[in-house]
Amino acid sequence: MIKVENLLFNYGKKKVFDHFQLNLSGGSIYGILGPNGVGKTTLFQLLSGLTFPNDGRVIVNGHVPKKREEGFYQKMVYLPEDLTTPTVSPYQYVKLLGPMYPNYDEQIFLTYSERFGIDYNQVFNTMSAGVLRKAWLAVVLSYQTPLLMLDEPSKAMDIEGQRLLRKMLLEIQAEGRTIVLSTHHLREMEQLFDHVTIMNETGHVVLSQPVDTLTQDFRTEWIDVKPTSTAVISYERSSRGYLALFKEPSDSGSDIPLELIYNGLTKRKEV
Numbered sequence: 001m002i003k004v005e006n007l008l009f010n011y012g013k014k015k016v017f018d019h020f021q022l023n024l025s026g027g028s029i030y031g032i033l034g035p036n037g038v039g040k041t042t043l044f045q046l047l048s049g050l051t052f053p054n055d056g057r058v059i060v061n062g063h064v065p066k067k068r069e070e071g072f073y074q075k076m077v078y079l080p081e082d083l084t085t086p087t088v089s090p091y092q093y094v095k096l097l098g099p100m101y102p103n104y105d106e107q108i109f110l111t112y113s114e115r116f117g118i119d120y121n122q123v124f125n126t127m128s129a130g131v132l133r134k135a136w137l138a139v140v141l142s143y144q145t146p147l148l149m150l151d152e153p154s155k156a157m158d159i160e161g162q163r164l165l166r167k168m169l170l171e172i173q174a175e176g177r178t179i180v181l182s183t184h185h186l187r188e189m190e191q192l193f194d195h196v197t198i199m200n201e202t203g204h205v206v207l208s209q210p211v212d213t214l215t216q217d218f219r220t221e222w223i224d225v226k227p228t229s230t231a232v233i234s235y236e237r238s239s240r241g242y243l244a245l246f247k248e249p250s251d252s253g254s255d256i257p258l259e260l261i262y263n264g265l266t267k268r269k270e271v
Helices: 040-047 070-074 090-100 106-116 129-141 159-174 186-192 211-216 258-265
Strands: 002-011 014-024 029-033 055-060 076-079 147-151 178-182 195-199 205-210 219-223 232-238 241-246
Touching (some): 014 055, 014 195, 014 205, 029 040, 029 186, 040 055, 129 159, 186 258, 205 211
Parallel strands (some): 029 195, 076 147
16 A cells, blocks of 8 residues: 655755655554654655655555656545645535545535534635634545545544544544544544554654554553653653553553653653
8 A cells, every 4th residue: 555665855955764664554544653843744745746755665556656647646635734725615625626536425525524513615714723624624535535644634623523533534444445644642543543653753763563563562560659760661640650661562461552652762751
């Protein structure tokens, strides 16, 4: 589905990706995590053909994105973090562009709009930030592409909107479609992920594996006092004490909070 090999990309003299590697198969929900400025948005732009690599190989759905072939764009959709605000309504927009996608379904657009509680006849540039994101999600989800790439899809959304989004994404994944998303709302979104990729502050992948295998490499333990051992790679404080994360296999098999792993691998020790 997505294969990136030895990717090199610079913004002028600033090196963003240096021999970057990524390999994602189909039919799952993939989380792309990392601090601000490490290149997550740039990665989405490279995968969608909006930006070209300096070197390396990028393959998405069997296509080379930089060729910008019609068949490539019929099978994927990318929703950026920074949304545009055209002077048309969502309904006018999908009536115009929806037919470009072979699986577009107007009824699905109307259903998603109703579930999100948006007025699909309201013009984009009059919407609040949260409503705008819901409207764009209703648009791109109605295209029913095999691959969806979503950059911060829950940004500015209220609690109910985030709940609905999680439910919709699970429904889409159950149809065998692939979702790749980035988020800083880890606690709200982590239960969606089948696979997680974490990039550190230098843009290098420090972890990329299925979520259900994380206990093979990490374990947690409750302790009473603030951890000082160098064996603890991150921790969080609660009314129970301190939940500490260790880089060693777990005996319990219980879920490990992704935020602990993220903070440990990106050198943000305390949650």
